[in-house]
Amino acid sequence: MVVADLNAKLTQLPEALEYLKFCRAVEMAWSKGHPDIPLVAQGSKLFDNNKPVITYHLQRRSPIDSTPKRRVMESFDDDTSVTNLNGVVQVTRRNVQTYRQEFENTIVFSIHVPVEKGGGEVADMLCEEFERFMVEHTGLFMRLGAKHLTYAVRFHDDNLLREMSLESVRRFISYTLHTQIVTQTTAPNLQRLEAEIRASLDSTDTITLTEEAEE
Numbered sequence: 001m002v003v004a005d006l007n008a009k010l011t012q013l014p015e016a017l018e019y020l021k022f023c024r025a026v027e028m029a030w031s032k033g034h035p036d037i038p039l040v041a042q043g044s045k046l047f048d049n050n051k052p053v054i055t056y057h058l059q060r061r062s063p064i065d066s067t068p069k070r071r072v073m074e075s076f077d078d079d080t081s082v083t084n085l086n087g088v089v090q091v092t093r094r095n096v097q098t099y100r101q102e103f104e105n106t107i108v109f110s111i112h113v114p115v116e117k118g119g120g121e122v123a124d125m126l127c128e129e130f131e132r133f134m135v136e137h138t139g140l141f142m143r144l145g146a147k148h149l150t151y152a153v154r155f156h157d158d159n160l161l162r163e164m165s166l167e168s169v170r171r172f173i174s175y176t177l178h179t180q181i182v183t184q185t186t187a188p189n190l191q192r193l194e195a196e197i198r199a200s201l202d203s204t205d206t207i208t209l210t211e212e213a214e215e
């Protein structure tokens with residue numbers, strides 16, 4: 001198999017939008033229509049508790065029921081040709097295996113509104129606006145690669161929170177998103193790594209036993 005064929009196989013693998021890329025896409029789409037209300041990662045230095053802001057964080061990630069562990073998606077042989085100094089072409093065949101595991105992510109969007117900027121009333125309005133925004137843009141996010149994007153739950157209201165000597169209220173909305181990890185490896189690479197680790201572990205055991213004997 002030539003390099004071009006291998007690259008073609010890589011590009012044909014099913015892709016799902018990663019968690020961080022999904023959040024970035026939501027952030028970009030939201031900023032187009034709401035430039036005055038930032039949407040940033042929780043703990044971001046861009047967070048400003050003096051005005052309304054929406055933050056997001058990953059509450060939970062777990063394997064979905066259909067793939068509780070990694071699965072082999074594909075296994076194929078890759079032939080690599082190398083011409084040595086004598087002009088002889090040497091062909092090396094290696095078996096390449098592609099693994100995939102899928103996860104369900106619960107992403108929480110938190111709406112923070114200072115009391116002096118409208119408090120609970122503005123927070124409720126922003127909450128409704130964000131829900132409408134997500135309904136309107138779900139198709140866009142799915143075309144970008146979001147898989148199984150669904151509304152999860154709106155949590156109970158947090159009516160008063162003191163942050164940096166300022167009083168604010170918060171609202172929480174969560175969504176679920178399926179992501180996947182796709183990796184490729186070859187048997188020789190794993191075998192070499194296994195041999196190195198075994199040698200290191202055996203060496204460590206020998207040193208430990210020697211130290212105990214000296215004592």
